[in-house]
Amino acid sequence: MNGHxxxxxxxxxxxxxTEVLTGRVRDRNGPWLSDRLLxxxxxxAHVAIVGDRPADMxxxxxxxxxxxxxxxxxxxxxxxxxxxxxxEVIGSFQGREMMIDAALEGxxxxxxxxxxxxxxxxxxxxxxxGNRKQAxxxxxxxxxxxxxxxxxxxxxPAEGSRGPTIVVLPxxxxxxxxxxxQALATEAWRAAITGARVYRRRMLRLFGIPESEIAETLxxxxxxxxxxAHxxxxxxxxxxxxxxxxxYEPGAQDAYExxxxxxxxRHADTLYSVDGTTVDDQVAALLRGEVLASAESxxxxxxxxxxxxxxxCTGGLLLARLTxxxxxxxxxxxxxxAYSNDVKVAQVGVERETIERHGAVSxxxxxxxxxxxxxxxxxxxxxxxxxxxxxxxxxxxKPVGLVWTCVxxxxxxxxxxxxxxxxxxxxxxxxxxxxxxxxxxRLLAGGSPEKKFRPAH
Amino acid sequence: MNGHxxxxxxxxxxxxxTEVLTGRVRDRNGPWLSDRLLxxxxxxAHVAIVGDRPADMxxxxxxxxxxxxxxxxxxxxxxxxxxxxxxEVIGSFQGREMMIDAALEGxxxxxxxxxxxxxxxxxxxxxxxGNRKQAxxxxxxxxxxxxxxxxxxxxxPAEGSRGPTIVVLPxxxxxxxxxxxQALATEAWRAAITGARVYRRRMLRLFGIPESEIAETLxxxxxxxxxxAHxxxxxxxxxxxxxxxxxYEPGAQDAYExxxxxxxxRHADTLYSVDGTTVDDQVAALLRGEVLASAESxxxxxxxxxxxxxxxCTGGLLLARLTxxxxxxxxxxxxxxAYSNDVKVAQVGVERETIERHGAVSxxxxxxxxxxxxxxxxxxxxxxxxxxxxxxxxxxxKPVGLVWTCVxxxxxxxxxxxxxxxxxxxxxxxxxxxxxxxxxxRLLAGGSPEKKFRPAH
Numbered sequence: 001m002n003g004h005x006x007x008x009x010x011x012x013x014x015x016x017x018t019e020v021l022t023g024r025v026r027d028r029n030g031p032w033l034s035d036r037l038l039x040x041x042x043x044x045a046h047v048a049i050v051g052d053r054p055a056d057m058x059x060x061x062x063x064x065x066x067x068x069x070x071x072x073x074x075x076x077x078x079x080x081x082x083x084x085x086x087x088e089v090i091g092s093f094q095g096r097e098m099m100i101d102a103a104l105e106g107x108x109x110x111x112x113x114x115x116x117x118x119x120x121x122x123x124x125x126x127x128x129x130g131n132r133k134q135a136x137x138x139x140x141x142x143x144x145x146x147x148x149x150x151x152x153x154x155x156x157p158a159e160g161s162r163g164p165t166i167v168v169l170p171x172x173x174x175x176x177x178x179x180x181x182q183a184l185a186t187e188a189w190r191a192a193i194t195g196a197r198v199y200r201r202r203m204l205r206l207f208g209i210p211e212s213e214i215a216e217t218l219x220x221x222x223x224x225x226x227x228x229a230h231x232x233x234x235x236x237x238x239x240x241x242x243x244x245x246x247x248y249e250p251g252a253q254d255a256y257e258x259x260x261x262x263x264x265x266r267h268a269d270t271l272y273s274v275d276g277t278t279v280d281d282q283v284a285a286l287l288r289g290e291v292l293a294s295a296e297s298x299x300x301x302x303x304x305x306x307x308x309x310x311x312x313c314t315g316g317l318l319l320a321r322l323t324x325x326x327x328x329x330x331x332x333x334x335x336x337x338a339y340s341n342d343v344k345v346a347q348v349g350v351e352r353e354t355i356e357r358h359g360a361v362s363x364x365x366x367x368x369x370x371x372x373x374x375x376x377x378x379x380x381x382x383x384x385x386x387x388x389x390x391x392x393x394x395x396x397x398k399p400v401g402l403v404w405t406c407v408x409x410x411x412x413x414x415x416x417x418x419x420x421x422x423x424x425x426x427x428x429x430x431x432x433x434x435x436x437x438x439x440x441x442r443l444l445a446g447g448s449p450e451k452k453f454r455p456a457h
Numbered sequence: 458m459n460g461h462x463x464x465x466x467x468x469x470x471x472x473x474x475t476e477v478l479t480g481r482v483r484d485r486n487g488p489w490l491s492d493r494l495l496x497x498x499x500x501x502a503h504v505a506i507v508g509d510r511p512a513d514m515x516x517x518x519x520x521x522x523x524x525x526x527x528x529x530x531x532x533x534x535x536x537x538x539x540x541x542x543x544x545e546v547i548g549s550f551q552g553r554e555m556m557i558d559a560a561l562e563g564x565x566x567x568x569x570x571x572x573x574x575x576x577x578x579x580x581x582x583x584x585x586x587g588n589r590k591q592a593x594x595x596x597x598x599x600x601x602x603x604x605x606x607x608x609x610x611x612x613x614p615a616e617g618s619r620g621p622t623i624v625v626l627p628x629x630x631x632x633x634x635x636x637x638x639q640a641l642a643t644e645a646w647r648a649a650i651t652g653a654r655v656y657r658r659r660m661l662r663l664f665g666i667p668e669s670e671i672a673e674t675l676x677x678x679x680x681x682x683x684x685x686a687h688x689x690x691x692x693x694x695x696x697x698x699x700x701x702x703x704x705y706e707p708g709a710q711d712a713y714e715x716x717x718x719x720x721x722x723r724h725a726d727t728l729y730s731v732d733g734t735t736v737d738d739q740v741a742a743l744l745r746g747e748v749l750a751s752a753e754s755x756x757x758x759x760x761x762x763x764x765x766x767x768x769x770c771t772g773g774l775l776l777a778r779l780t781x782x783x784x785x786x787x788x789x790x791x792x793x794x795a796y797s798n799d800v801k802v803a804q805v806g807v808e809r810e811t812i813e814r815h816g817a818v819s820x821x822x823x824x825x826x827x828x829x830x831x832x833x834x835x836x837x838x839x840x841x842x843x844x845x846x847x848x849x850x851x852x853x854x855k856p857v858g859l860v861w862t863c864v865x866x867x868x869x870x871x872x873x874x875x876x877x878x879x880x881x882x883x884x885x886x887x888x889x890x891x892x893x894x895x896x897x898x899r900l901l902a903g904g905s906p907e908k909k910f911r912p913a914h
Contacts, residue, residue, distance in 0.1 A: 021501060023488025024693045024700070030506070031480025044478060045513055049487070049504035056502055063520040174881075236481045243481070309794075315780025316773030319794045323772025326848050326882055334796035336804070337766075337776045343791040343834055347804065377800055391783050425783055 009071060009193040011042045012064035012164070016076040016086055017171060018051040028173050029075040036180055037073075038247060041199045045069060052077065057089045065163045071192045072164045076171035078150035080130025087153060090166050091138030095158035098136050104143055104151060105135035111149050144182045147175040154188040165192035197249055202256065204244040204263055205273035207438050211237045213267075214244065221262045227255040240421075240431050241279075272441065279437045280321065286444035287331040287381075305409075305444065308377035309335030310348045310369035311436075312360065313387040313403065318433045333377045338369065348372035359398065361386050363416050366404035374408050381443070382408045385436050387421075389428045403432040407443045415443050466528060466650040468499045469521035469621070473533040473543055474628060475508035485630050486532040493637055494530075495704060498656045502526060509534065514546045522620045528649045529621045533628035535607035537587025544610065547623050548595030552615035555593050561600055561608060562592035568606050601639045604632040611645040622649035654706055659713065661701040661720055662730035664895050668694045670724075671701065678719045684712040697878075697888050698736075729898065736894045737778065743901035744788040744838075762866075762901065765836035766792030767805045767826035768893075769817065770844040770860065775890045790834045795826065805829035816855065818843050820873050823861035831865055838900070839865045842893050844878075846885045860889040864900045872900050 013033055019025040030047050037044050045067065048060040057077075064072050077086030091098050108131050134150055137143065144152030153168040167183050169176045183189055206214075214235050222228055230252035236243045244263065248256050264271055272279065282292055289304040311318045316337045323332050338344040341360055345352050350368040358364040366384040374382025387403030394400035399420065406416040417439055421431045470490055476482040487504050494501050502524065505517040514534075521529050534543030548555050565588050591607055594600065601609030610625040624640045626633045640646055663671075671692050679685055687709035693700045701720065705713050721728055729736065739749055746761040768775045773794045780789050795801040798817055802809050807825040815821040823841040831839025844860030851857035856877065863873040874896055878888040 018691070019693055021491065021504060022495065022691075023491040024691075024702075025695070026483075026488070031483070034478065034480040038479065045508070045510075046517065047478060047506035049506075051502070053502075059520070059524055060503065063516075067516055234475070234479075234481075236476060238482075245481075308800075314777070315785070315789070316776030316792070316794065319773030319796075320771070320777050320886075323794070323796060324883070328772070329796055329850075332772070332796050334794040334800040334804070335773070336793055337773065337780070337791040339776075339780060339786055339789050339791035343765075347791070347793070347833065376804065393786075426781070429777075 008041055008043045008197060010045045010067075010069045011037050012046040012048065012067070012069045012072045013044065014057065014060050014064070014072060014074045015047065015049045016052065016057055016074060020076070021049050021051045027075075029169070029171070029176055032173065032177065033073055033075070033180070039199065039201055040184065040193070041197045042071065042193055052083055052085065054085050054089050057086070058093060061089075061093050061166070069164045071167065071189070073167045073169060075169045075176055078134070078152070078168065078170045080127075080134055080149065082133070084133075086168055087137055090153070090155050090168055091141075094138060094155050094163070094166065095161055096138035096140055096155065099139045100132065101135050101137055101143065104137070105132060108134055108146060108149055108151070111146060142186045142188045144169075144179050144186075147178050148172060150175065152179045152183065154183055154186045156188050156192065165189065199247045199249060200253070200256070201245065201247050202260070203246075203273070203276045204260065204271060205278070206242045206244070206263075206267055206270045207240065207272055207279070207434075208270045209242065209267065211235060211242055214242060217263060217266050220266065221259055224258075224262060226258045226262065227252070228259065230255050231259060233259075240434055272438070279434070279441055280325065283322070283437055283441050283444065284325045284328070284331075286441065288327075292445060304331060305380040306331050306333050306378075307381040307383065307440070308333045308373040308379035309383045309385070310338050310344070310373035311335065311383070311385040312338050312344070312369070313389040314385055314429050314432050314436075315339060315389075317429055318383065318385055318436050321433055321437065333379050335373055335377065335383075344369065347376075349376060361388055361398050361402060361404060363404050363406070363418065366406040367408070367414070367416055370406040370408045370414075380410055381440070383436060383440060384408075385432060387428070387432055389425045389432075391425055401428050403428070403435065405432070405436045405439050407436075407439045409443050413443055415439050465498055465500045465654060467502045467524075467526045468494050469503040469505065469524070469526045469529045470501065471514065471517050471521070471529060471531045472504065472506045473509065473514055473531060477533070478506050478508045484532075486626070486628070486633055489630065489634065490530055490532070490637070496656070496658055497641065497650065498654045499528065499650055509540055509542065511542050511546050514543070515550060518546075518550050518623070526621045528624065528646070530624045530626060532626045532633055535591070535609070535625065535627045537584075537591055537606065539590070541590075543625055544594055547610070547612050547625055548598075551595060551612050551620070551623065552618055553595035553597055553612065556596045557589065558592050558594055558600065561594070562589060565591055565603060565606055565608070568603060599643045599645045601626075601636050601643075604635050605629060607632065609636045609640065611640055611643045613645050613649065622646070656704045656706060657710070657713070658702065658704050659717070660703075660730070660733045661717065661728060662735070663699045663701070663720075663724055663727045664697065664729055664736070664891075665727045666699065666724065668692060668699055671699060674720060674723050677723065678716055681715075681719065683715045683719065684709070685716065687712055688716060690716075697891055729895070736891070736898055737782065740779070740894055740898050740901065741782045741785070741788075743898065745784075749902060761788060762837040763788050763790050763835075764838040764840065764897070765790045765830040765834035766840045766842070767795050767801070767830035768792065768840070768842040769795050769801070769826070770846040771842055771886050771889050771893075772796060772846075774886055775840065775842060775893050778890055778894065790836050792830055792834065792840075801826065804833075806833060818845055818855050818859060818861060820861050820863070820875065823863040824865070824871070824873055827863040827865045827871075837867055838897065840893060840897060841865075842889060844885070844889055846882045846889075848882055858885050860885070860892065862889070862893045862896050864893075864896045866900050870900060872896055 015027050020027045034044050050056040050060050077084045138155050142154040150170040156165045157163040232247040234245050287305050309319050319335050336347045344350040349372040354364050366386050369384025370382040384406040388394050388400050390400030401421040404418050408414045419435050421428045472484050477484045491501050507513040507517050534541045595612050599611040607627040613622045614620040689704040691702050744762050766776050776792050793804045801807040806829040811821050822843050826841025827839040841863040845851050845857050847857035858878040861875050865871045876892050878885045
């Protein structure tokens with residue numbers, strides 16, 4: 001129960017598992033749950049990572065209870081083996097006896113049946129034991145139906161006790177994520193977050209401006225009388241892109257729209273997403289011939305287009321990113337990773353003289369790569385990318401981080417840009433791909449690209 | 458001070474920053490520090506992630522103190538602006554007054570000078586204020602010299618108090634990591650971990666066996682009389698590879714060697730690394746013509762070899778992984794991402810009839826891709842990879858996850874394998890690349906591959 005309905009409920013997350021604690025496995029649940037809590041109007045105060053020792057898990061829960069948190073989410077430790085201890089620790093922490101839920105035991109057995117049939121040499125007794133263990137839950141807990149074989153739980157403190165309600169979720173993200181929806185619908189969850197306000201959450205994405213300009217825009221919005229007090233705005237710089245996330249109560253919708261309008265006006269050249277879509281989403285949609293929601297290209301949706309790439313310093317990362325979405329084979333024909341100059345000449349048709357005269361990292365070679373990829377693979381759109389990823393190979397005139405990108409489309413449409421990217425080799429490679437994705441988007445979305453891109457040097 | 462010299466010192470890590478707490482930025486320091494603590498013989502008990510609220514940071518520190526931890530490491534919150542509060546919170550927590558370290562202030566000013574010269578329109582007063590703020594430290598703290606502009610700190614509890622010694626480190630990994638070495642050398646750190654034993658840490662890497670066989674090998678080692686009681690063995694399954702990490706005191710070296718020998722004997726076909734090297738390290742070394750440390754290929758080092766790839770369902774990920782190490786341009790010529798069948802024919806020279814007769818996902822097409830990549834790009838080694846990454850495109854005979862890989866080398870050497878990989882599209886792509894890396898390694902390292910690979914179906 002939330003004793004202070006005037007403030008948002010506060011939450012903690014406890015990630016369990018020695019493999020996560022020791023960094024051998026990366027936790028993907030904490031960040032995901034943190035976004036979901038934001039949407040649910042719950043403030044996240046603490047994340048704790050603990051190993052598989054019950055005493056440490058208990059200590060982390062006690063810490064969060066002492067902090068007065070209203071809800072705690074846990075992930076992991078719900079497997080069938082004896083070292084998966086979360087349910088038992090939570091039961092004891094909440095002062096509830098453990099009991100076997102016979103109906104649940106039967107449902108888990110149903111889930112396990114095909115597995116046992118497929119692998120007849122599995123130990124049947126071990127399976128039955130694990131089945132029973134997973135059906136042993138704290139008395140009075142709300143069961144969240146298994147997505148894999150592990151049920152989740154929502155466990156309030158025992159009658160007469162105080163403390164957080166605990167939502168117990170499995171470790172694998174593909175099980176945890178659907179189960180979260182179930183948890184939200186339970187009476188126990190709703191009771192725990194009484195007083196939570198409903199928030200809206202919107203994201204603006206920009207590319208190609210420094211973060212400091214957003215700070216200036218916020219000051220400008222304030223001067224213009226936009227009521228920023230009811231908008232919770234956070235900006236984040238990520239791989240050269242800026243994300244502006246705003247959380248607000250429905251009553252502040254007008255304030256948000258006024259703010260978003262100021263961003264759109266001041267940053268018309270660099271704001272590319274107002275609906276949460278990424279540049280990857282937009283490039284895929286444009287290649288499929290879909291209409292984008294963003295203002296710039298409204299109504300621009302058109303024909304499906306195929307794409308081919310010739311990339312050098314990024315070594316396949318651009319093609320890997322383009323082929324990442326399911327269904328990419330409908331529009332990605334493929335490409336050439338032209339790491340050596342010989343491959344640029346033989347496989348893409350770049351003239352050796354162009355390389356000799358301008359150097360492999362040049363506008364001319366980027367253009368020849370784009371044109372060659374388009375022509376040789378018979379694609380509608382061709383992309384060329386060449387640069388110096390480092391750590392060696394840079395010079396005064398062409399330093400590490402210099403990248404040239406070119407995109408050519410039908411009817412002679414073409415954009416060529418250079419960028420000087422900061423960071424070490426992996427950063428340069430990653431960011432060069434992001435630069436290319438934005439250039440592809442810009443060519444496909446139309447608009448007036450020349451005035452919209454600032455030359456990098 | 459560690460009051461229980463008989464047990465290893467225990468540590469906690471506090472990661473600060475609202476961006477990390479809310480999952481907008483991924484923490485890379487926790488896993489790194491956790492490995493370093495393991496090496497230093499310190500047990501990691503808790504990781505806490507907190508936002509930029511001083512009260513939450515204080516609560517996390519109090520929790521770790523109550524848990525009786527000997528040392529706490531913090532990362533982040535050391536910047537020049539007023540919302541970077543870590544030093545102040547730590548000072549107050551340890552009962553130490555804040556003071557300006559004038560000498561440190563001068564050293565930071567020296568670091569900032571070139572910055573101020575390069576950007577003359579930066580606000581000089583703001584820089585001076587930030588400089589002073591970063592030189593304001595808890596009285597009696599040991600200063601760790603700045604790597605960027607932020608100094609780190611080692612702060613013991615005030616005279617007469619009990620509690621953990623706190624090592625205060627900056628957030629950016631490139632600053633935190635070198636500073637950690639400084640921290641290890643301080644008197645304050647050594648005093649805090651009195652009684653820490655020195656541990657050795659070794660890693661064995663295997664590919665192509667289920668984790669359960671390692672459990673069986675552990676039982677076998679026990680039956681053979683290996684003293685496992687003094688070895689702390691953890692196994693971890695990661696992307697189809699198994700890592701066996703063993704930590705032990707120097708006195709248990711014989712026990713470790715006996716254990717490692719049993720693994721080497723029982724898993725001769727799948728153990729590929731005994732020295733911590735990854736398959737990526739080994740493939741790069743073999744292509745550079747270096748000698749591997751692993752037993753299998755001892756003395757096999759030889760000529761430098763160039764490599765070319767034609768990949769389909771992995772869409773560039775294999776080439777991206779091969780070109781990841783600095784200096785890869787010395788041996789990676791490039792390759793073709795042959796996503797469409799037309800590209801397989803036109804760019805790699807696969808016969809259309811081969812595709813029609815056997816299907817694009819087949820041993821024959823994988824071989825034609827490998828041979829084509831090798832011939833067309835003039836490489837010593839050619840790799841072909843074709844498969845079904847899903848979610849669609851699979852059938853009964855050729856399900857999602859089926860991948861064929863082929864590696865061809867000089868003098869007709871050739872290996873072709875299929876695998877059926879579990880998971881969703883990104884998992885299949887990632888794992889297919891790992892399978893290919895191991896096949897490349899096997900061809901280059903020699904040995905007797907036929908008996909060493911189990912057919913996948």
